[in-house]
Amino acid sequence: MNKTAYDKVKIARGNDRPTGLDFIRGIFTDFLELHGDRRYSDDAAIVAGVAFLNSLPVTVIAIEKGRSAKERTLRSFGSPNPEGYRKALRLMKQAEKFKRPIICFVDTSGAYCGIEAEAHGQGQAIAENLMTMMTLNVPIISILIGEGGSGGALALAVADRVYMLENAVYSVISPEGCANILWKDPSKAAQAAACLKLTAQDALYYGIIEDILSETNLGESTFYQRIKEKLLHELDVLNMDPKLLDNRYKRFRKFGMQNDPKEKDPAEKDTIQGSVE
Amino acid sequence: MPLLSFTHRPQNELEKEGRMAAPIQEDAGEPEKTCPNCRKPIPLSRLWANHNTCPCGYHFRMTARQRIHFITDKDSFFELFCGIKAADPLNFPGYTQKMETVCAASGEVEAVVCGIAAIGGYDCCIFVMESYFMMGSMGTAVGEKITSLFEFAQQNRLPVIGYTVSGGARMQEGILSLMQMAKTSGAVKRHSDAGLLYIPVLTDPTTGGVTASFAMEGDIILAEPRATIGFAGARIVEQTTRKPLPRGFQTAEFLLEHGFVDAIVPRHTQKSVLTKLLKMHHPMRGTA
Ligand SMILES: [Zn+2]
Numbered sequence: 001m002n003k004t005a006y007d008k009v010k011i012a013r014g015n016d017r018p019t020g021l022d023f024i025r026g027i028f029t030d031f032l033e034l035h036g037d038r039r040y041s042d043d044a045a046i047v048a049g050v051a052f053l054n055s056l057p058v059t060v061i062a063i064e065k066g067r068s069a070k071e072r073t074l075r076s077f078g079s080p081n082p083e084g085y086r087k088a089l090r091l092m093k094q095a096e097k098f099k100r101p102i103i104c105f106v107d108t109s110g111a112y113c114g115i116e117a118e119a120h121g122q123g124q125a126i127a128e129n130l131m132t133m134m135t136l137n138v139p140i141i142s143i144l145i146g147e148g149g150s151g152g153a154l155a156l157a158v159a160d161r162v163y164m165l166e167n168a169v170y171s172v173i174s175p176e177g178c179a180n181i182l183w184k185d186p187s188k189a190a191q192a193a194a195c196l197k198l199t200a201q202d203a204l205y206y207g208i209i210e211d212i213l214s215e216t217n218l219g220e221s222t223f224y225q226r227i228k229e230k231l232l233h234e235l236d237v238l239n240m241d242p243k244l245l246d247n248r249y250k251r252f253r254k255f256g257m258q259n260d261p262k263e264k265d266p267a268e269k270d271t272i273q274g275s276v277e
Numbered sequence: 278m279p280l281l282s283f284t285h286r287p288q289n290e291l292e293k294e295g296r297m298a299a300p301i302q303e304d305a306g307e308p309e310k311t312c313p314n315c316r317k318p319i320p321l322s323r324l325w326a327n328h329n330t331c332p333c334g335y336h337f338r339m340t341a342r343q344r345i346h347f348i349t350d351k352d353s354f355f356e357l358f359c360g361i362k363a364a365d366p367l368n369f370p371g372y373t374q375k376m377e378t379v380c381a382a383s384g385e386v387e388a389v390v391c392g393i394a395a396i397g398g399y400d401c402c403i404f405v406m407e408s409y410f411m412m413g414s415m416g417t418a419v420g421e422k423i424t425s426l427f428e429f430a431q432q433n434r435l436p437v438i439g440y441t442v443s444g445g446a447r448m449q450e451g452i453l454s455l456m457q458m459a460k461t462s463g464a465v466k467r468h469s470d471a472g473l474l475y476i477p478v479l480t481d482p483t484t485g486g487v488t489a490s491f492a493m494e495g496d497i498i499l500a501e502p503r504a505t506i507g508f509a510g511a512r513i514v515e516q517t518t519r520k521p522l523p524r525g526f527q528t529a530e531f532l533l534e535h536g537f538v539d540a541i542v543p544r545h546t547q548k549s550v551l552t553k554l555l556k557m558h559h560p561m562r563g564t565a
Contacts, residue, residue, distance in 0.1 A: 113509035123488035123508035130462035255456035
């Protein structure tokens, strides 16, 4: 049976899905978490550090929602504060200094909405990431593993390659928020989800992502092995690219009106493509 | 070069005649607006002559064209990229009809007006967002116009002045709207890396995806008094935190206090402040 857009939203939000830290443990070795933004504090909603991808040193940044109720509260349910984005930026600049590629795992309903978050410049923190990532001179790959909620997700997804898991979603607003604005009725979230074109299949159709990653054997070692091989292969390609930054700019520059999306129906694209088997 | 006399240049037709405000119309039939701050009625002609500010200091919203008229030198504005309009890439329910209504009501085709102009004799690129067009929301057309303007400014080595007003990303263009945040940020970065000046002026309200992109990426960030500036909507913050919001939360003054804007500039001094800043960053500075 075909899943609706809102089915996928619910799957993407599921408590039993692998979280950022599961991906880090499954794909990399010798991960060492590095804490703090060197300005104010350490945001537990973003886990970041250095690790090996096979023999290649990389910088890994992941939004972590947490598992237990206690951990989820500690990590603000994966909604980063400005300090989290600033920590990510600090470590991305460090990656550039040491010529390490950057791998990001995105899973957030959105940047945290709070009094302190606003007082500490949530908008400014996201803006600075968007701007800086555009010219960071190392390959960046971002994978949306669950929810890709608006600017808070994009702040870790200005990348050379962006992938989504089969049931991940990527949206400018939550379906509930959209339904509330459109119909003053948050219970119409399912209709709103369909309107927003937020599935991985839609994102591929509109050229927002390069590929969809199959969730076959989700969370098992073969699943992580597949992603690892894909990362290694793409990093090989990106490391050889003399026009890395020009291509990154063009990647985002093209999202607008002058280009029509690929002449294909999204329904036809509902098959998983290009996963490294 | 008009460098020597810039401080004494009349800033509009009214000042040329030596007065800051239009005379009060005795004609009782003139339409009035009531100031939400001091509750006094103001005749529209008087409001207009005072850059849409009340004598009490309250700043009313302005249309993009009004702003261009008051901030740029007379007849210096030349519009660019005016043919760029939003399509309906998602076939979003009701979007096409809504756009038709909004276009007819506002007289604009999109939520930003871009162009080149002179301010106090200094050439610059300028964009002014339009609050009367879907609350200045950023879809693909707004992103495309602003990106194109920064690219144009970079090619022609011009500074950019940008008046922001926005409710955020435009929901009806979905994920493509979100991508405009990255796209515009990329163009701002390239313009900046070329050593060129960008001054955003944040006006009421500047929120959401615009705050989290080009509004906060300026070299010098100015704001209008009392303007609402923030990322998340105040109501959402209140719902999420279940705490009362502090007084003046998300105002320009709040951002100044927390270090996120450089200066709050009332509307009647904006032109002279921008002129000075353009002069200080002009490539011929110090030679006049
Ligand atoms: Zn007043």
